[in-house]
Amino acid sequence: MAPEPNLAARSPSRWGAQEWVAVAIFVAALAVPYATEDLLVHSIVNRVLIGAMAAFSVFIMLRMDLLSFATPAFMALGGYSAVLLAMNGVTEVLLIVPASFIVPALVALPLGALVLRLRGVYFVLVTFVLTEILQLIVFLTPGLTGGSDGLAGFPAPTLLGRDLSDAQSVLALAAAMALLAVVITAALTAHFRQHFAAIEENEVLAESLGLVVWRYKAMGFVVAAGIAGMAGFALGNMLLTVHPTSFGAQQAVDTIVYTIVGGRGSILGPVVGASLLVTAADFLGNQGQYAQGLFGLLLIFVTLVARGGITGAVVTLARRLRDARRTPDAPAAAASEAAARGGA
Amino acid sequence: MHEFLTAGIIGISLGAQYALLALGFTLIFGILGVINFAHGGFYALGGYVAYAAVSQFGLPFPLAVLAAVIVTAALGALYERFLIERLVDDHLATMMLTLGLYLVISTGLLAVFGPQSPEFSFPVKGTLRAGTLYLPLENLVVLAVCAAAIGGLWLLIYRTDFGRALRALADDRKVAMTQGMRPGLLFPLAFGLATGLAGLTGALVTPILALSPSAGDPVLVTSFLTVILGGLGSIAGAVVAAIIVGFVEAYASVYLGGSAGALILFVTVLVILLARPTGLFGREIRGA
Numbered sequence: 001m002a003p004e005p006n007l008a009a010r011s012p013s014r015w016g017a018q019e020w021v022a023v024a025i026f027v028a029a030l031a032v033p034y035a036t037e038d039l040l041v042h043s044i045v046n047r048v049l050i051g052a053m054a055a056f057s058v059f060i061m062l063r064m065d066l067l068s069f070a071t072p073a074f075m076a077l078g079g080y081s082a083v084l085l086a087m088n089g090v091t092e093v094l095l096i097v098p099a100s101f102i103v104p105a106l107v108a109l110p111l112g113a114l115v116l117r118l119r120g121v122y123f124v125l126v127t128f129v130l131t132e133i134l135q136l137i138v139f140l141t142p143g144l145t146g147g148s149d150g151l152a153g154f155p156a157p158t159l160l161g162r163d164l165s166d167a168q169s170v171l172a173l174a175a176a177m178a179l180l181a182v183v184i185t186a187a188l189t190a191h192f193r194q195h196f197a198a199i200e201e202n203e204v205l206a207e208s209l210g211l212v213v214w215r216y217k218a219m220g221f222v223v224a225a226g227i228a229g230m231a232g233f234a235l236g237n238m239l240l241t242v243h244p245t246s247f248g249a250q251q252a253v254d255t256i257v258y259t260i261v262g263g264r265g266s267i268l269g270p271v272v273g274a275s276l277l278v279t280a281a282d283f284l285g286n287q288g289q290y291a292q293g294l295f296g297l298l299l300i301f302v303t304l305v306a307r308g309g310i311t312g313a314v315v316t317l318a319r320r321l322r323d324a325r326r327t328p329d330a331p332a333a334a335a336s337e338a339a340a341r342g343g344a
Numbered sequence: 345m346h347e348f349l350t351a352g353i354i355g356i357s358l359g360a361q362y363a364l365l366a367l368g369f370t371l372i373f374g375i376l377g378v379i380n381f382a383h384g385g386f387y388a389l390g391g392y393v394a395y396a397a398v399s400q401f402g403l404p405f406p407l408a409v410l411a412a413v414i415v416t417a418a419l420g421a422l423y424e425r426f427l428i429e430r431l432v433d434d435h436l437a438t439m440m441l442t443l444g445l446y447l448v449i450s451t452g453l454l455a456v457f458g459p460q461s462p463e464f465s466f467p468v469k470g471t472l473r474a475g476t477l478y479l480p481l482e483n484l485v486v487l488a489v490c491a492a493a494i495g496g497l498w499l500l501i502y503r504t505d506f507g508r509a510l511r512a513l514a515d516d517r518k519v520a521m522t523q524g525m526r527p528g529l530l531f532p533l534a535f536g537l538a539t540g541l542a543g544l545t546g547a548l549v550t551p552i553l554a555l556s557p558s559a560g561d562p563v564l565v566t567s568f569l570t571v572i573l574g575g576l577g578s579i580a581g582a583v584v585a586a587i588i589v590g591f592v593e594a595y596a597s598v599y600l601g602g603s604a605g606a607l608i609l610f611v612t613v614l615v616i617l618l619a620r621p622t623g624l625f626g627r628e629i630r631g632a
Contacts (some may be wrong), residue, residue, distance in 0.1 A: 067436060120435050121379045121576070125568055126617050132565060138608040179362050199356055249561070253443065260440060289454055296447025303440040304427065 005174045018311075019186040026179040026207050028242035033171040042171050046238050048278045049178040053231035053268030054251070054259040056185040060224040062264045063189055063196040064217055065203075066119070069252040071228045073134040076247035077104040078229020080138075080145055080238040083154050091158045097177060101226035101234035108225035109218070116217045119203070131252055132209055138244040150243030157237065175232045181227045188223050192216055257295045261302050262310025349477055351598045352591070357483040359590025360490035361509030364545045366570035366582040368538030374423075374514045375534045376432055381442040383542050384450035384560025384566050385418045390543030391550030391559060392453055395464040405467040421536030429531060446560065449531060453557040466551040486548050493544060494583060500537075501579060510534055513549040559571060572613050575600065575623025579604025585624065 032045050054071050062070040078100035085096045115126050137225040138145045145151065156165030157173065164173055189196065195216045198206035207213045254277075262273020277298075281291035305312040365387065372380045390412040397408035423445060432436040436466020466482040473479075503508035511529055512520035519526065543564075551557060570589050574581025589609065616623065 011490060036542065063348060067439065074372075119618070120437075121373075122617065124439065126614065127566075128568060129572075129614050129617070133607065133610045133614065136603050139603045140607060249565075253447070256443075273475045289459070290451055293451025293455070296451065299440050299444035299447070300427070303431070303437050304443065307437075328502040 007083070009080075015190050018266050018268050019190055020121060022182050022186060022271055026175065026182045026269060029175045029178065032170065032175065033168040039167065044165055044172050044279055044282050046234075047282075048236065048275050049259055050231050050234045051255070051274035051278050052271050053178050053181045053234065053254040054228055055262070055274050056267075057224040057228040057231070058182050058218050058255050059267065059270045060185060060189065060227070060257040062259065063200060064220055066116075066217075067124050067201040068127045068224070069124060069249065069256070069319070069341070070130045071224075071231075071255050072247040072249070072251040073127075073131045074104040074108065074137065074228035075224040075232030075235065075251070076134055076242070076244070077232065077274065078226075079247070080151070081240045082157075082233040082241050083151050083236050084144070086154045086157060087151070089263075091155050093157045093159050093173060094162065095231065096157060097233065100229045101230075104229035104232075105222045105226035108222045112221040116214065116221060120170040126340030128249065129253070131249055135248055136246050137294065138247075145242075145244075147245065150241050150245075152186045152241035154240075170237055171343045173237065177230045177234050181230055182267070182271075184223060188220070189267060192219070198267075207248050213278060217308065225330055254295065257299055259309075261298045261309055263296075263311030265308050266315070269309050269311045274311070346476060347598060351594045352607065353477075353479055353483065355591035355594030356587065357487045357590070358593055359587035360487050360494070361539030361545055361549050361568055361586075362590055363494055363583045363586035364490050364541050365575065367494065367565050368541035369381045369567040370571045370574070370577055370579060370582040371510075371538045372535055373509055373571065374579070376428075376438075376440040376531055377443065378428060378432065379435070379536075380538070381439060381447060381564065382423075382445040383442075383539075384562075384564035385446040385609070386539040386542035386560075387546035387555060388453055388550075388555075388560040389449055389548030391413070391464075391555045392457055392546075393548070393563075394547035395457075395462055395555060397558045398464070409544065412547035414544045416546075417536040420539025421532040424535035425528075425532040428535070429528070432527075432531065450557050450560060457557065459557065461554055461556045464551050464555050469557045481583065482552050485603055486552065490545075493541065497541070498579075506533075508529075518576075535562070567612050569609060571623075572617050573624055578623060581623050595620060598599050630632045 024093060028047075029045065033042065036042070057071045057074065058068060067288075073240055081103040082096045082100040085091075085099055090096060110132075115123065115130075118126055139147055141147065142149070156163055157167075158164060164170065195211060198209075198211055199213055199216060203213055226241060232242075232247070235246060239246065258273035258277055259270050260273070261277060262271065263269030276297060277291075280294060281288060284291050284294070306314065345471065351398065364520065365383065368386075369380060369383050372378050372383075393412040393415045394405070394408040395575075397403040397411045398405060403411065423441075428438055428441055466485075467518075468481050468485050471478045472480050472481055472484065501510065509520070511527045512523065513525055513527060513530060517527065546559070546563075553559075570585045571577075571582055571586065574583070574585030591608050593605060600608075
């Protein structure tokens with residue numbers, strides 16, 4: 001067998017502007033709990049951070065052209081693991097945050113060996129079924145998971161003995177976890193950019209050229225599961241409860257909508273999508289039940305008109321403006337536009 | 345023994361409903377290669393159209409069911425013709441389009457009819473007594489209509505030129521097109537036929553079960569289960585699998601409790617999907 005082409009050597013894991021901007025946004029988010037005491041702002045920012053973390057999980061899988069509905073299942077694994085640790089006396093965040101990543105990641109490893117053989121719609125269906133199964137398991141194990149009552153009243157997490165139960169600390173913890181999530185996502189997707197692109201483009205061809213496809217798919221699946229797990233813990237910590245209804249198909253759909261509407265082609269996509277849609281749903285206020293309809297319309301609109309989502313549209317627009325300025329004559333501009341469209 | 349038979353009747357009645365739903369779902373996948381996330385939405389929409397026809401316009405129930413079929417079939421055909429058709433070979437795009445449609449339909453129903461379940465009951469009441477068995481008439485009517493619809497669909501698919509054209513497109517679109525089949529006409533018709541079946545099921549069944557804007561959620565899940573079990577795109581497989589799912593659900597709820605029965609069903613389906621993605625009876629109809 002031919003040696004595996006060393007794609008990473010050809011393009012060292014250099015971060016582009018988008019990765020740095022994404023990390024900068026989450027560093028800035030760390031300051032929010034200390035910059036304002038407005039509880040509405042705290043609540044929105046907290047939900048944006050959790051939504052963006054979950055969307056990173058979908059984003060990683062979409063890099064390999066796999067649409068996953070299993071994000072809520074991994075969120076549940078992370079959330080329940082962290083809360084069960086806290087209920088059994090382990091409240092140190094330096095332990096439970098890693099646990100919320102590692103437990104779902106460990107489950108994803110053997111699961112990935114089974115489900116990553118499937119592609120396209122079959123992968124979609126199997127991940128959909130996984131989320132349903134995990135919810136049923138929760139309902140059927142009231143002794144461990146509280147069943148349909150969920151788990152509430154667990155002790156607040158602590159950092160080196162300091163209690164983190166106040167509103168500021170809850171948000172700061174979520175921001176810290178989101179920062180960790182964006183760094184991991186950026187590192188993974190930048191380092192394996194070429195590998196993932198090869199798999200997305202044509203998996204069979206990539207494999208025939210010597211790329212050990214399953215290795216990268218498994219890596220992506222495991223990391224995506226871990227990041228979802230952290231989002232699950234952040235959600236439980238914000239709501240003060242982990243409950244099966246927090247981890248159903250609806251959450252899978254919301255997370256996918258954040259990623260697609262924000263743009264699946266850039267790490268900024270999940271951030272932009274979660275920020276705009278969580279805020280928009282909040283502005284609907286007591287009309288909040290209509291948010292799903294808005295999400296649906298946006299999903300249809302983006303699919304038909306702007307395949308790259310919001311970030312993709314911005315990038316295309318910027319490129320066109322730049323090209324128009326550089327080459328004022330119309331034929332050349334049209335040609336580069338056609339090239340950009342062909343490349344998208 | 346008595347309990348066993350009653351559960352069996354419920355099972356076959358459920359199975360017939362699931363078959364109608366799964367047939368529509370599997371038709372769309374088999375012919376267009378599209379996973380229709382809006383399938384449950386068309387079911388709920390059918391229920392509400394029938395409800396509105398009865399309560400607002402005073403139509404008799406059979407006409408209300410017909411209205412539901414027409415509205416859901418027309419909406420499905422138009423949506424396919426004007427939106428899905430453009431991106432029909434991009435599986436991610438078509439999933440997003442149908443998922444978006446589902447969110448819009450269920451929110452639209454919520455906006456128009458409100459979150460409460462409306463008062464909508466089946467017009468035929470009473471029970472049929474057979475020996476020591478009491479059979480609810482409404483279930484028998486549903487069973488009869490579903491069986492007739494399944495039979496009609498079978499004739500349509502296997503005994504008419506329209507059906508032959510659809511099967512040809514499902515088999516090999518390129519060859520079928522060189523033979524003169526026109527996807528631009530047949531795809532919307534197939535999609536409308538399938539969504540009309542979902543609307544028919546919704547109009548028939550929601551007066552017995554429950555009508556709510558989110559009534560489509562469990563329908564989508566059941567359709568997924570059934571078509572995976574029967575083989576995505578397989579028509580006979582969908583019917584057999586639907587009856588199996590109906591029986592398992594009916595017996596599990598009597599002897600095991602709802603969640604445990606559902607878990608067994610889901611895990612079985614998961615194993616089948618992993619071991620044999622073409623389903624119990626399916627053949628490879630379409631590479632995904």
